[in-house]
Amino acid sequence: MSAVLVIVVSVAAAHVVHGVLPYQNTHLGWSARVDDLVGRMTLEEIQVQLASGHGESPPIKHLGIDNYSWWTNCGRGDVARNATGFPQFIGLGASFDADLVYRIAEATSIEVRAYHNYFVAHHERINIHRGISCFSPNVDVFRDPRWGRGQETFGEDPFHVGELGYIHVKGLHGKDHRYLRTSAGCKHYILSGGPEDWPVNRHEYDPTYIHHSVNGVPACANKEILTDILRGEWNFDGYIIADSGEIKSMITKRHYFHTKMEAAVACLKAGCNIEVERDSDRVYLTLADAVKQGKISETFVRDQMKPLINTRMKLGDFDPPSMNPYSKLSINNDVLTKDHIAIALEAAMKSFVLLKNQNNYLPIRNKLNKIALSLCTTKKPNHMVWFP
Template sequence: MKEILLYALLLIACNFRLKAEDKPLYKDATRPVEERIADLINRMTLEEKLLQISASVLRKNDMDSLGHFHPHASHQSLIQKGLGQLGKPCVAFDLDASQTARISNEIQRYVMENGRLGIPTIFHEEALHGLWARNSTVYPQALGLSCSWEPELVKDIFEQVALETRSRGSHQVNTPMLDVCRDPRWGRIEESYGEDPYLIACFAKAIVEGLQGTKKIVERNGIDSAHVIATIKHFAGYGVSERATNKGTVNYGERAMREVILPPFKVAVEEAGALSVMPGYHAVDGVPSHANHWLLNEILREEWHFKGYVVSDYGGIDGIKNDHRLAASTEEAAAKALLAGVDLELASPNCFRNLTNLCESNREMAVALDTAVARVLRMKFKLGLFEHPYANEDRASQVCHTKEQQALALKAAEKSIVLLKNEHETLPLDKAKIKTLAVIGPNAKVCRYGGYSHRDEARGISIYDGLKNKLGKELEILYAEGCKIHQNHGYWLDFKVDSVDQTEDIERIKEAVKVTQEADMVILALGGTAMTCGEFLGYRSSLDLYGNQNQLFEAVKATGKPVVVCLINGRPLTINAIDESADALLECWYLGEKTGEAVANVLAGDVVPSGKLTVTFPRSVGHLPQYYNALFKPKNGYLAVNNSPLYPFGYGLSYTSFAYSNLTLSKRVISADERLEVRVQVKNTGKYAADEIVQLYIQDEVSSVVRPLKELKKFKKISLQPGESKSVTFHLCVDDLMFYNVSNQYVWEPGTFKIMVGPHSEKWLDVSFSLE
């Protein structure tokens, strides 16, 4: 309400100034931004305002045969009049970095020269795990990155993502995804940072700061030419839908929303200063996110003091009518979204442009429109686009896919790998005992990137190529495909999963067995594709390996040769047989362009695996949802099965071993204004220098509402030489013990708390203290 009143006063003031001076104050960079915004809004027609809160996606046919911008007839009038945003020039035109910068400049020049008021547009892109563009750097998928437990590493990555994006002429990315994911059947889990709100919040802050710069600098100076606007999504609860389906209903109450779903978004807004928020396609407790005033205004703006703008997900406003049946017309859906707090419609101008009549006849709608336009314009001023609208075309090729960025991609891939099993020290490979190595499997000779990736996966290094490059001079490397996951390749925009010819797969398995018999050891690369786990087709009722991969494993294992399984996939899978029989097992996720090099370095022992799971691996889909921080543990589990996870949250082995001891507290009783110091001794008891992720969990032993069995509150990665011991210190304060009570008030309560410190969520030392 204060924001709306402020703009009403500024518009009146600017109206008087216009009559007196009639000059474009909004073009004067020396004037305060809020005055410039008000002046510009006062000059705009209703049509121009509606276009500023609308967007369109660029297409291949907006470029001529010589690679220059030539707007298609369907776009021309819209682009001429000026839209709030234009989407994905990197994807639409598929040019190299400098050429993309050039055509982006051509479009921006066209927009500013043809628009009556010369308002620049914002170009947005996708950058889930690297900019989706030709010749950009491809990093591991988000779920893999989270297993590094290194927010600072991820911040470094997204600083480079921002640089690659901005250098090509774009200004905003639709990332990061901050959804808490508790059910791996959900297809977009690969885009998430796991199941724990605290850990996701740590990554949220790092990613937003990497993309935008720190909050203080952005508030003072705006966003510089090396950074972009971050869009945190999908606000809020999209990843915990019923039955793990896309756009499914989320039946979480307010306490669960505040305790589990909202914390990563809160940190991204309050601590990192995120400037863009995208609602999800889902409904929360019966209210679509795109029409949810409680989420978009009461929580986001009034409680968290969000200063940016809300952009719809693609077609999200249409979904109010078409998916949720909350509106009888497109105009009604648009009105609900605008009044709820959506400021900009992506990515087609289907809805907001239909608000002309309502804005002319309804004062509330007219004020809401001006407020949304002001928020869009504020971002353009914050980006400096009125003064510096064009990219440096020569710079783009110099800062994209550099050697430093490729080295960072390799480092990230190595740190994302999780060692799940290593019987009899099968790994690292003993080259003295191995003369011939068979590399087998449908994911052995292809580098899979997962979703939101450029089609050119051939540029990436496969596991076969990585091992051939690293060990090919010392060992004979054999190959067999073994089976197909599905007939088509599985690029994330294929939109199909073609069945495999079973007769052909039987022959492939026979060939794999033959190759295995000629080798001393097998590296078996199994997993998924962007079609079996992803946004469009990747929602599954089963978590078994797709196709004939289990049969391939059984046939290869039956030869008696040692088998190391490398999973290249985007979600936890039910892999009980592999867990039981494989000699070693690596969860590799989608590791990006350096997949094969990273895996080869780990297999050879040049890199000791240090990743830890950020999602629980269930034993079956019947155990779902299964996550470590459940509210209670039932005394009677499912009949006649093991009810524990196959692999728990935080789990991950190393080539060395670690011993935890001497868990101590600075005090056993503290008051609310005191800080508690927690110390634990960790020793490397093995023979490899390695990293360990020390995890601290708490349990509220008696509370006024049901609390989780355990909650991650702190973690620290340490490096230890063989035989070395370190004292690891954590600090806890009353903020770490707060929760939402029965009245949804954020409080602390006196009582006893258990502290658990260890290598993962199911193994720890514990000690208790009291809060008075």
């Protein structure tokens, strides 16, 4: 291994141009820059990047790598900030308007990037909802009304959900020929769909179709699902991130693995690039020791780091801000604009659905003379309004 590292360093040194290292050279292609940067990282540094704490990755100062947050919700505007709020996905799905979904994703990503620029300028970029890598769109299929998160989906039809999910991704990414405005993360590839705890807890649910576990193998450790199908058959070349606490749950709740190292090796080999864990006791922090014990190769671990660096490079994280048109977006000029508010109003109107109770089909009494409508807002959640 040491001989290989010497060769890598020698080749990299040969391509230094006027003191600029290859990964800093904006004239090189993404792949060459990614390979160079990952080759300069120590195994321990890579391990910490993969073992993301609550979606956060720490800086690597000697390489000029700043800290980064992988967890930002970009589905309907972030109500945790003073930003434009859009209807839930279930309402957008009811609009059957792909162009509207695109414009909402575009407006949301503009505001997300504007806030990110603000946080970077004020050295406050680490926290949930401060990055530009989105946990959006939600492409779950709303299969059961007893599932408590159905409102986050576009609906119950797989084709409909897939088409609107694709459009949402395009809107988040933007149209620049070089940079992404924000990166999309389609959730949940094999997790949700409900119901949450009926007839059994979702951590114990084991269907034979794509869901949380498939044929007894938990999703984050399922090579067939994450690599063979997603990367092999569908040619996916992005990164895969585990939901919060899911990898550790294979030890503590599912009892599928006995040790953290066993779980880390299996999940990384299956194709899961990032662990998200709320506490400091993270499973992927055992990867360096696993390499030393011969349970996984260092080359493989390094390769799993490359999609993360590739994404950050395409977002402009390693280029001068002057090259990136999205670095000019600001919270003063590009958040809660008249255009964005108009889109939100249009979306609210198009999301209304009128049901006709023909032949008493709906499960309501014939003498019903009032309807309760629950309005969920940022100031008065679940405020009840009665309509005669």
